[in-house]
Amino acid sequence: xxxxxxxxxxxxxxxxxxxxxxxxxxxxxxxxxxxxxxxxxxxxxxxxxxxxxxxxxxxxxxxxxxxxxxxxxxxxxxxxxxxxxxxxxxxxxxxxxxxxxxxxxxxxxxxxxxxxxxxxxxxxxxxxxxxxxxxxxxxxxxxxxxxxxxxxxxxxxxxxxxxxxxxxxxxxxxxxxxxxxxxxxxxxxxxxxxxxxxxxxxxxxxxxxxxxxxxxxxxxxxxxxxxxxxxxxxxxxxxxxxxxxxxxxxxxxxxxxxxxxxxxxxxxxxxxxxxxxx
Amino acid sequence: xxxxxxxxxxxxxxxxxxxxxxxxxxxxxxxxxxxxxxxxxxxxxxxxxxxxxxxxxxxxxxxxxxxxxxxxxxxxxxxxxxxxxxxxxxxxxxxxxxxxxxxxxxxxxxxxxxxxxxxxxxxxxxxxxxxxxxxxxxxxxxxxxxxxxxxxxxxxxxxxxxxxxxxxxxxxxxxxxxxxxxxxxxxxxxxxxxxxxxxxxxxxxxxxxxxxxxxxxxxxxxxxxxxxxxxxxxxxxxxxxxxxxxxxxxxxxxxxxxxxxxxxxxxxxxxxxxxxxxxxxxxxxxxxxxxxxxxxxxxxxxxxxxxxxxxxxxxxxxxxxxxxxxxxxxxxxxxxxxxxxxxxxxxxxxxxxxxxxxxxxxxxxxxxxxxxxxxxxxxxxxxxxxxxxx
Numbered sequence: 309x310x311x312x313x314x315x316x317x318x319x320x321x322x323x324x325x326x327x328x329x330x331x332x333x334x335x336x337x338x339x340x341x342x343x344x345x346x347x348x349x350x351x352x353x354x355x356x357x358x359x360x361x362x363x364x365x366x367x368x369x370x371x372x373x374x375x376x377x378x379x380x381x382x383x384x385x386x387x388x389x390x391x392x393x394x395x396x397x398x399x400x401x402x403x404x405x406x407x408x409x410x411x412x413x414x415x416x417x418x419x420x421x422x423x424x425x426x427x428x429x430x431x432x433x434x435x436x437x438x439x440x441x442x443x444x445x446x447x448x449x450x451x452x453x454x455x456x457x458x459x460x461x462x463x464x465x466x467x468x469x470x471x472x473x474x475x476x477x478x479x480x481x482x483x484x485x486x487x488x489x490x491x492x493x494x495x496x497x498x499x500x501x502x503x504x505x506x507x508x509x510x511x512x513x514x515x516x517x518x519x520x521x522x523x524x525x526x527x528x529x530x531x532x533x534x535x536x537x538x539x540x541x542x543x544x545x546x547x548x549x550x551x552x553x554x555x556x557x558x559x560x561x562x563x564x565x566x567x568x569x570x571x572x573x574x575x576x577x578x579x580x581x582x583x584x585x586x
Numbered sequence: 587x588x589x590x591x592x593x594x595x596x597x598x599x600x601x602x603x604x605x606x607x608x609x610x611x612x613x614x615x616x617x618x619x620x621x622x623x624x625x626x627x628x629x630x631x632x633x634x635x636x637x638x639x640x641x642x643x644x645x646x647x648x649x650x651x652x653x654x655x656x657x658x659x660x661x662x663x664x665x666x667x668x669x670x671x672x673x674x675x676x677x678x679x680x681x682x683x684x685x686x687x688x689x690x691x692x693x694x695x696x697x698x699x700x701x702x703x704x705x706x707x708x709x710x711x712x713x714x715x716x717x718x719x720x721x722x723x724x725x726x727x728x729x730x731x732x733x734x735x736x737x738x739x740x741x742x743x744x745x746x747x748x749x750x751x752x753x754x755x756x757x758x759x760x761x762x763x764x765x766x767x768x769x770x771x772x773x774x775x776x777x778x779x780x781x782x783x784x785x786x787x788x789x790x791x792x793x794x795x796x797x798x799x800x801x802x803x804x805x806x807x808x809x810x811x812x813x814x815x816x817x818x819x820x821x822x823x824x825x826x827x828x829x830x831x832x833x834x835x836x837x838x839x840x841x842x843x844x845x846x847x848x849x850x851x852x853x854x855x856x857x858x859x860x861x862x863x864x865x866x867x868x869x870x871x872x873x874x875x876x877x878x879x880x881x882x883x884x885x886x887x888x889x890x891x892x893x894x895x896x897x898x899x900x901x902x903x904x905x906x907x908x909x910x911x912x913x914x915x916x917x918x919x920x921x922x923x924x925x926x927x928x929x930x931x932x933x934x935x936x937x938x939x940x941x942x943x944x945x946x947x948x949x950x951x952x953x954x955x956x957x958x959x960x961x962x963x964x965x966x967x968x969x970x971x972x973x974x975x976x
Contacts, residue, residue, distance in 0.1 A: 318651070318652075339652070340757065342647055342652065347628035347629050347630075349606070350608070361652050363760035364762075368756075369755045369760075383756045383760070385755070387752075387758075388756070391752065393753070393755055394755070410717065411717025411718075412642055412714065412717065413632065413642040413644050416638070416757070417644070417758055499716045
């Protein structure tokens with residue numbers, strides 16, 4: 309099995325990469341670790357004329373803490389986070405998400421920026437980083453802009469990137485000391501793409517929560533006015549107040565018409581809430 | 587086509603490949619390393635798992651061009667690896683394979699688990715092996731085998747390594763291992779595994795099977811020639827077919843030399859130790875190298891001494907070597923002497939030009955096999971005619 313022929317560029321720095329992308333035609337794909345794109349290339353589902361490999365860009369292989377924020381370069385791998393080679397501001401939450409992505413051999417090459425750009429609804433970071441309230445810096449030769457995760461994934465395999473634009477950095481806010489985190493996914497086989505993802509960041513002291521229902525074959529549902537899921541109030545007793553019927557109604561409204569599918573999503577979300585409360 | 591340069595099983599390779607060539611096809615089709623198996627070819631089955639920079643990667647969804655400079659280790663390169671040897675014994679003991687198709691990938695993933703998992707927890711092993719499919723349903727035996735190796739190693743107080751020893755950030759294979767620092771992000775990648783360490787560790791002394799004496803003269807004073815002999819990169823640039831794989835130090839050089847004898851082309855990749863004695867302007871270079879294609883190895887020693895003579899310097903050389911493997915079948919001393927004489931003649935010419943400042947920086951031409959054969963033929967014809975070849 310071979311991809312259709314493509315030409316290959318491996319720019320040495322971000323400026324050169326943006327220049328190549330700026331001149332390229334529509335038929336160009338950016339590749340980082342290639343763990344999502346390469347299967348599609350091999351199956352000839354994607355047939356770009358040119359591939360621009362951004363893994364030589366040292367600028368994108370950096371991870372730093374800036375005050376209350378973690379700034380990850382787009383080419384940081386899942387294994388980098390799993391192994392603790394990057395700083396952590398999420399009290400281990402990102403480490404646990406990373407360790408559960410696909411398989412070790414995939415995590416050694418797959419990148420956070422690549423996964424987000426690929427925008428597979430079933431991908432872990434698409435839901436997890438939305439729940440963590442992350443933002444992305446997108447850069448093109450024309451300049452840069454910042455987009456919140458909620459706005460970035462716009463549909464299945466569709467994201468807000470414009471032609472000639474790449475994800476440069478991912479900004480993850482530090483998780484508050486009183487916040488609770490729960491992350492659960494359902495896979496038919498360990499390491500396979502998830503059929504349902506529940507990601508919850510609940511701060512009972514502040515009375516706030518970010519609830520994400522992911523892997524719904526579309527952009528994840530991000531609920532920021534989450535009190536309605538807990539009988540109108542988020543407090544220390546949120547586990548007991550969680551109302552699955554509200555989650556079911558939200559899923560139905562989002563177009564998940566199959567009751568069995570909604571049941572799986574609601575069950576997974578319920579487990580995520582329990583995990584947060586544990 | 588792109589030229590891809592990387593190291594496979596500790597040998598430097600430089601091969602042209604289409605950008606769409608994945609690493610599995612690269613090692614299988616171009617290097618005959620067919621131990622890497624292809625199953626699904628889209629990253630699901632794990633049969634093609636091999637080591638890139640010392641850690642597991644899927645070779646079917648990793649393109650060879652993206653691994654420029656990387657250190658690739660296939661199952662063939664794990665023959666001498668201690669952990670893999672333990673795993674092979676355990677796989678045999680537990681009947682952990684039937685048809686064997688998944689086994690190379692299974693061993694690579696299992697090796698990684700043995701190194702990283704803190705204990706022989708069955709669930710953790712099953713999760714860790716979930717990316718490797720076995721269609722003979724041999725999982726029970728495989729998991730038991732991995733458990734037994736982890737238990738044995740932890741009982742011997744061998745601690746787990748959470749991060750595989752990896753120190754740099756970014757996709758494995760993207761950090762240009764061979765060209766350390768070229769575009770390394772963060773810290774430099776220190777060797778991922780002991781097995782991936784430099785191809786040649788200690789370079790032993792040896793007694794050569796064959797010794798050739800040669801000499802040549804250059805029209806420059808001995809001091810200048812001796813100084814230049816200390817510049818390894820410059821000397822290598824004068825030697826036809828020679829290339830360096832890492833920047834040399836004053837005492838050690840790693841590289842390759844490509845030679846052709848008729849239809850036989852060999853590339854010996856290896857390392858050498860350099861000794862110099864300024865007192866009598868002599869020196870010694872002792873090296874060992876391997877040619878992958880012919881599965882041949884050589885140990886070589888070059889001793890040189892600079893003697894003032896005429897308007898310049900006479901360089902006395904003593905070249906000793908031992909050749910083993912397939913090339914030794916055809917590498918008769920006579921053939922090698924011819925080769926050495928030609929190499930030295932070209933070397934002397936290049937050296938002279940460089941010392942005179944007329945050398946270009948272009949890589950010296952590889953020793954031309956046809957010219958060698960013609961040269962040998964000419965000499966032979968001349969002998970038949972009872973005349974000197976010149």
